[in-house]
Amino acid sequence: MNNETPWWSSESFWKKTAIWVTAFMFVVLIILTLDSIPKISVGSERVPSYSVINKRIGYEFNDARNMQVPVIGAEAPLFGKVVSEEEAEALVTFGKKITQGRNCMSCHTLLGNGSYFAPDLTKAWLDPGWGSEADREELMIAFLMDPQANARSFGSGRTMPNLHLSKEESKAVIAFLKWMSSIDTNGFPYNFTVIEQETK
């Protein structure tokens, strides 16, 4: 009987393989990261600039890509006030920091990531539950400021705790949600019904 270990089951062969495979995959990941980051930077095709909150945002089926994609439409300034790029960035930044400080992600999902106790917020801005485009902003502010009194639980009995947001804070969160709804998420969520908008 031949006691010699064949090369393909030897320790040294697998050691080298482990090193080379790991190094190669890591290099590929770095290259893909260098390609991806510019494509998801603010102001890119996939992640619009913050001033997109001045525009109407849609989510329509695109035949070529065979999925729903965000569509940036006509002027539709948030809270009726056109803001500059800097103002928009400050507002969205404030909004995002509030969502982190209140730990929204520990109940909701954002871009599908987070916890599953409450609805996904990726397209919350476009949700048909807000009734009409005319009422949306006021309803969202009222909900965020007092989610107990203005509960939207659809018979589940599950309510959002009052996180004591001021009107200004609520507006910032809404700006963040509006901006987030403009991100191209490769058709996630699928089959989403958009709130009725005037452009339809």
Place this chain on the structure above:
Amino acid sequence: MSISNLNGGQKLAIKYFTVAVVLFVAQILFGLLSGIQYLVPDFLLGILDFSVTRMVHVNALVVWLLYGFVGSTYWLLEEESETEIVGLGLGNLAFWVLTAAVTVVVLVYLLVQTGPGDDFTRWFINEGREYIEAPRWADIGIVVCLSVFLYNVAATFSKGRWTGISGVLVLDLVALAGLYMAGMFYTTNISVDQYWWWWVIHLWVEATWEVLVGCIMAWGLMKTLKVDRKIVTTWLYIEVALMFGSGILGLGHHYFWIGTPEYWLTIGGFFSALEPIPLVAMVVHAVYDSGARHMKSNNNPALAWLIAHAFGNFFGAGVWGFMHTLPQINLYTHGTQWSASHGHLAFFGAYATIVIAMFYIAAQYTRGQSTLGAGLPDGGWKWKWSLALLNLGVVGMTVALLISGYEQSFIERAVGGSTWYGYFAAQVHPWFVQGMEWRMIFGLVTAAGIVLLVWDLLTIGKGRAVEKSGEAQTTL
């Protein structure tokens, strides 16, 4: 408990294991609270909201596993390096600093909970990013304490001897510590935020942690079954090649829907579909070695948990991950109870099990036992029942959550289009609610299992004569 027969690293390991068990219990308690809140939505509303109970549940998990890994490494350090640990005092200091920091973070989570939308909140209260909610000051503390740990491990091996296991272990720990820093910055751009956030979460859980438990498994099999070093080392290299070969680009399955380009659908789908392969290798390896040794081990509870690890890792991380990793399926399952189902079985199967195995190895040596298992005065009913209850409880929760997840992916996602109305239509559906009820029942089974586990760890082998540890072998 007598720890006089332990070496320095092992004494330090006992400290880490003790905190790990405490946090494990906390994890289960807060998991039960979260589970109740699904069934009784007003439960503790405004006092300990779901966002708090769930955060503590998940963070306790991550931290107790890290304590378990650090403890396991310190446990094997002196034996594997054949020398004394270089910085025991420093290691002890880091332990107390880290534990104090963890205590403060948990107290702030429970008592302060949230903060305004400013930098102070992220630095001192809560970062609001799932799994790594710990505020920035604690991040820095964790990195410093992990650096002390890394120094201790690398310097001890350098002073003593390097082996295949220790080489892989140290390189893996460097990557693990380095990756944590990818999550330590703020950006408003949520796509870029989540891009790097996944570097921490995925490249920890699905790459570096897997390799780390591969090292513990290799060492554990040598220890309990007396498997040849050459065999476990070769298997370890195979696992590293397959794990990093699939897992690094498997990261792509988190880049389907966060704004990243469409090519990630292909890359993520392909490589994450390969991710179960190394886990098959681990099953083959563990089962073959156990069989080849006729299940003769010197520590039956540890061997049983190592085998539970091999299967749990394969089913929980491998099969349950694969089931919803392809983008064509993930479009409907992403962010539903599918993820929770996978998460429960994967974290338990891949990580909790092997740390529990190390707890039993530590219990054996702490109490100076030549064997642990056969000949226990009570027939070992406590470890057997806790093994059964914990596994049954987690598998039961996994199946219950999966059924709720299936219902959600159809009713909320495919039909309801993920609107708020669609979400709640799925949440109130009897199929979903029944899944949540069964999850609660199996959660209680799990809790019963951990009560027995803690009792057993505190008592197993106690009061028996102290012998030369780990010498004899008995059949499982």
